[in-house]
Amino acid sequence: MLRRFNSITAFLPLIVFLLCARIEASVHEYPGERFLSKGNALVVHGGSEGLYSSIPNLNESSLPDSFIRSGPIHAIVFEVDDREAIGGSAYGGQRAVCCTADLAKLGVCTQGEIIHRPSTNNLGWPRVFGVSFDVDKVETILPPRLIQITKSGMYNLYFIHCDPNLKEVVVKGKTIWKNPTGYLPGRMAPLMNFYGFMSLGFVVLGIFWFSQYARYWREVLPLQNCVTLVITLGMFEMALWYFDYAEFNETGVRPTGITVWAVTFGTMKRTVSWLIILMVSMGYGVVRPTLGGLTSKVLMLGATFFVASEVLELVENVGAISDLSGKARLFFVLPVAILDAFFILWIFTSLSSTLNKLQARRMIAKLDIYRKFTNALAVAVIVSVGWICYELYFKSNDVYNEQWQNAWIIPAFWQVLSFSLLCAICALWAPSQNSMR
Structure with a gap:
């Protein structure tokens, strides 16, 4: 019947x-x-x-x-x-x-x-x-x-x-499903305040950088223009993520438009950041005035990374409303992981070559900056590897998402690490009266 x-x-x-x-x-x-x-x-x-x-x-x-x-x-x-x-x-x-x-x-x-x-x-x-x-x-x-x-x-x-x-x-x-102050799932809710603090952090960094930029604008290098772009993209990304979660918290419905823009600005920021680090490692603007024949390869790598990262982030974030672990399939995650590894390998290979050139030419001041930059990168890579191991351990022991109250720390860590490295670059390459020299 x-x-x-x-x-x-x-x-x-x-x-x-x-x-x-x-x-x-x-x-x-x-x-x-x-x-x-x-x-x-x-x-x-x-x-x-x-x-x-x-x-x-x-x-x-x-x-x-x-x-x-x-x-x-x-x-x-x-x-x-x-x-x-x-x-x-x-x-x-x-x-x-x-x-x-x-x-x-x-x-x-x-x-x-x-x-x-x-x-x-x-x-x-x-x-x-x-x-x-x-x-x-x-x-x-x-x-x-x-x-x-x-x-x-x-x-x-x-x-x-x-x-x-x-x-x-x-x-x-x-x-x-509703808790005290809105509609955000418990796993996501701490991220709203986190992105609020990150927005404030980018504002403070921006004030420092733009004040130096305005003070020594005649001495600004093309590389420093790229750093300015990264800071600007970071400000937009953090603000958009905050408004994304704030809107979600207010209405209970994930705002697709804001989420897409937040993902896109974040992907653009990460892509430009990788390219800046790679160009600095190659000695662009310090040892060599241009990248020569490597320009097309660098841009191709950046474009590929942007597309792969954009697809991955869209799959994981757009329309996500449940407190489940990331649903992205391996064929979305794997290309990004491979490109990240390729960037790291190319960066440290280029750094080694640039350090040798600076030492051979006895450019002591530039050599000192590059050594500090290398140390900062090495620390970032070591911390990243350690955190990846912790993340694998965390997810393997949280099959049923019982540690949901602490899960927000994992994505937040990568944002903090990226911001810390950006701060190190800004401290080393801030516009000054000696920038051109």
Whole structure:
């Protein structure tokens, strides 16, 4: 009888009031998500976000019943620590989400329903809500539910059913995940303040650099113009990321336009930064007036890096609203990693050659600057390798995103490292009365 039903309108706002917490969450929309087979169940993933606990003395009487099992379509919400409370097995075999005939015979569940056990750490969880089709209806509505979060954690929402006759069912609607001050997911929320501080940092650096630039504009080198471009791009990037998260925090919807511009300015900044470091390493403007025949190769490498990085960042950031780890596939990450390694190899090879030329020509002042520059680069590379190892360790030990409160540090570190290296370059090559010499 249910085989002809081909749609379900599921509207489940998870409005989570966290008045005393610090982090936010977001709005998840389902334009028509189809159920996918997972084990013996059909599942739609509704979202995963880190949420902080709410004030415990809110009016409990306004909250709905914790467990509702009224039909073949279920919405189940659980904290990641309680993942083992979902599903079961009659004889120690493969874990089943839906209650099988064998498990029903043991009396632990009702056949065809979702298997779940009460959490030992979080009273009243997981939450399960059910809805069924009327005989003559082709759609059904899951009534709005309000869920209070009493324990900070990574929460997951899944729409699940166990009836193979409902393979054509789709989920339409939205869920609202909200913490105290807005809609940013817990994993992303600290980044809004971080980019605010980074914007301030670029403003301070810009004041120093532009004051030197205006004071000694007659002595400015082409290389210093490139540094000016990087600082300007950095200001725009940090401001755009801040406004991206601020808008997301205010509306619950990721602003695609601002995200794309933030990604683009960031990619441009990284590309120009790599090219500047490479040109400095080659001795451009110090040992040699031009790059000669290497110009086309340098520009080609820069263009390739820009395209690869832009694609990777767009895939990872545009429309991302859940607190899941980066979803970029290997074929997006690998080209950028290879190009980064090629830049580093070419930079240190060129630096070695430039240092030898300066030493042979006994240009002591320039040699001293280049040695400091080499040391700064070497420290940056060593720190980067160490952080990559830590990042691999962090992700390998955080399969279920349980460390979501600390995950923001990983992308923030790369921004801080890049800014620190830019500050070192500005200190070494700031416009001065001796720039031309």
